[in-house]
Amino acid sequence: MTRYILNRVLVAIPTLLLVTIFVFMLQKLLPGDPILVLAGEDRDPETIAMLREQYRMNDPLIWQYLYWLGDVMRGDLGTSLRTGLPVTELIAQKLPVTIQLAVMSMIFAMVIGIPAGVMSAVKKGTFWDYLANIIALSGLSVPNFWLGIMLILLVSVNLGWLPASGYESPWVDPVRSFQTMLMPSIVLGTALAATLMRHTRSSMLGVLQADYVRTARAKGLREKTVIRRHAFRNALLPVITLSAVMFGELLAGAVLTEQIFTIPGFGKMVVDAVFNRDYAVVQGVVLVTATGFILINLLADILYVLLNPRMRAAI
């Protein structure tokens, strides 16, 4: 058992190292001179020379990588080339925003997706099943930036119900925070709701045919009780596991949503940074996201083994 976990952790290390190399290379590959962007409209030659020196642009690539890796190991992700603010501080500022968006989207997706999936499975083959499937498929097919634009057009521009953009921390003003995040989380949560619905449906269909459900039915329990007590609970387990993994993808999916609604989160920061060639920020954000993703997967793997007796026996 311990050996299995140890093995998983050991495999994660080279993966992480490869991530750092990719992240670093990715930025070095970007065309355009970040220094010229930084130097501003006036492009003072002295400023340009100073900046090149300061950001070690004159050193060989491998040294640039090692310097960077050394700093990363010490928890220093450098400072933004554009604002001079430390990248770790920027991430600390932005991460909660994106997490809030992801959590709200997740809640939206679960509230819509799971009941719809259950209903669709219970009423398999009826009109409601078809309807739910069509809606789910639409949710998967709609480009979420377009959905965002349409919502802004309808709800903000025409009806004036919700702010078109902006962000407020829930600790400062919970109501406004909820208002500004409502549309973005619907946009981001739509595809997820669709995925959850489809998984819940198939998981539920599987459980409904399982022996213990048949037994429960045979015992003469009411169908509603059977579904609620026996089927639903068991069907939910794989869905919850899936949700955990999806959470990581939500963080990534926030890129365009944040761009559309001008939400100062992770995704907007990384896109802005790519366009401004703010290397330090791009590297920091991608590194943190990728590391988080690998860790979540590692945890999920381990949990899966710990919780699943059959798997435990196999190892």
Place this chain on the structure above:
Amino acid sequence: MSDAVIATPAAPVVAPRRKNRAWEKLKRNRSAMVGGIFVLFFVLLAVLAPVLPIPNPAATDWAKIRLSPNAEHWLGTDEIGRDILSRMIWGARASLMAGVVSVMIALAVGVPLGVLAGYFGGWTDQIIARATDALLAMPFLILAIALAAFLGPSLTNAMIAIGLSAVPVFVRLTRGQVMSVKTEDHVEGARAIGLGHLRIMSRYILPNVFPPILVQATLTIATAIIAEASLSFLGLGQQPPAPSWGSMLATAKNFLSQAPWMAIWPGAAIFLVVMGFNLLGDGLRDALDPKET
């Protein structure tokens, strides 16, 4: 099934028969057919664009800026007086091309790597698998944005960027399939009678990993079309005056309240075509699934 293969190792695998059965199943799947019709409709539009009686999609008219839909311009005109209908039709080419070409790139790179990793195992596998893990850990769209920025904004480069970003998915899928197929009896048999690696791979492994890859490819076309639209929306895809649905949306966003139609059509088109590919992909999955009858 596998017995027959072992008996006559040189004979082609049973794939053809199964394919026919799959086709029968697909034909009976109504939603897959609807999806197919959506896709076919847009493919026809894209192919026929040059011969359809529509205005030049790049022809500007200063006197007809941002006209709402009317008899002459069914879908209205855009910010410099071009006909939106004709830009939509020509834009279908960019979107479909982007979807198909980028998936072909992903297949061309991903499948061989996956086969190599799965078939040979060992260090080859370790290296490919770790690199795939590392790439998969990076958000797809961020990877595509960075690559597209690196290559410079153009439709071709957007397709390359999306294709490369989708590679890890195919590597992982192929690798898994190959690993499960290679332990099957008929492959072991082929190896026992001393067939070469290349021959085993092309004759026995590839046909068997093909169905799930086909399903994944169809679904990835849908993802790629959205990704292309996203990149064009950010200014990293198709360049003007050539039309693309994503860049039309990017422009439209500046005129949301004055000319909402500019934003509605391209989004709706993306929606329909992506829906078509998703329906088709779902149908294929059901049809090719050996477990279901």
Place this chain on the structure above:
Amino acid sequence: MHIKTFMATLLTTAAFGGMAAAQDLRIGLNEDPDFLDPAQSRTFVSSLVYESLCNRLFNTNTDMEIIPELATEWDWSDDGLTLVLQLREGVVHHDGTPFNADSARRVLERNMTLPQSSRRSELTSIEGVEATGEHELTITLNAPDVTLLAQLAHHAGRMYSPDAAEPAAERFGQAPVCTGPYQFAERVEGDRIVLTKFDDHWEADEYHYDRVIYQPIPDTTVRLANVRSGDLDIIERTAPSDVPQIQGDDLLQLFEIANIGYQGMTINVGNGPRSEGPLGSDARVRQALSLSIDREALNQVVFEGQYVPGNQWAAPGTTWYDERDPLPARDVERARELLAEAGVDTPFAIEMQVGNSPVAMQQAQVVQAMAAEAGFDINLRATEFATLLSENAAGNFDMSQQGWSGRIDPDANVHPFVSCEGGNNDQKYCNEQVDALLAQARAEPDPEARKALYDQTREILAEELPIIYLYHIKYFFAMRQGIEGFEPYADGIIRLRGVSG
């Protein structure tokens, strides 16, 4: 039922949410400022924040003439090598330390010596700075430089507390300490910069808000939606296409003012092999291109007629505009003739480099369509801003769509772009006569004589056309009704002195 009421309440609060805190002023910016250290700032937009945060030695009035701010009087020596400033008394920094000649000297010295400073080349003419009295600052120059006052009215003259800045070194921008009417409270990158009222400011009575919150919202539509919904009070740089809509909105007021910069096309006339084609080597081809463009129509189509069509670096009707060279009418016939004279086969293919923003693309496509009628086949190469800059600097362009935000001293609007060694001269245009004229103008204190020199330069440039000037933008400010005392300035900077409501 409950949920319905809850939702309704939420949505109603949303509509009126902006009115909650009356003492806050929320300003929507077009971009996120960069460093908040006056020594390191490199963008225009940071000036908008500085105007509330840090006073400067000199300000400008609505005519863009230099007026006193922290320097109350100034005096040039006859040889133009010494500048004596009398500084305002009774001014304190946000950290309580007094502002005086010594602190001002330390600020200027930091601007000139900090390794990360972007001010150094702006202040190269300064030989030394000395506090010659409690509130008297003497600046000695190594050569006459009439542009120095303008520099001291920009980032270089923004005063801050040296006691805070020196220990913080290059990290000063994370928590700037200045003398302005508002002090730094908080910054969330890409989201907001919050300033709070500084009660010990020398003009505290003139500033009527408790807090000023700057929020960068790059999307013009979204920015407008926010001021319409009351989530913002003032927005800057509204898109011209939105202007009619704002004018029709009873809840909003609109202010506009012509900018002092220009927009145009830079043509590669001397930067590497790409300059050797007919476009770069034959002025007639460039003249043909210029004649093929209908500047009025361009303005109508792309900017709803809201901007100012132009043909010089100064906008028509402004001080430095040469009236002898009015806006040229479009002349496709003449353009065709010029191309024929130059012996160019039409359609003549050239490439134009363009930033990939929707408005830049729209403008480029209109130019493309217009020039096509005269025989030009313009291919557009859209690049991101970062790539555009490096491609321009490397000479990888035939022509490039570019602009300049403008400076109050005319020298800064022409010298960097057309003098042989100019820092922004990407096209590597070089004409000794132009260089001589510009150098002369730089040292000429008499405005009229100076104008004559610029007019002479203009004549040469109009003939050789290294830059084809197309139009001048206007700054539009939209704000909710009820805000009083606002006045637009041609430099685009929002001044909150006397603004209330």
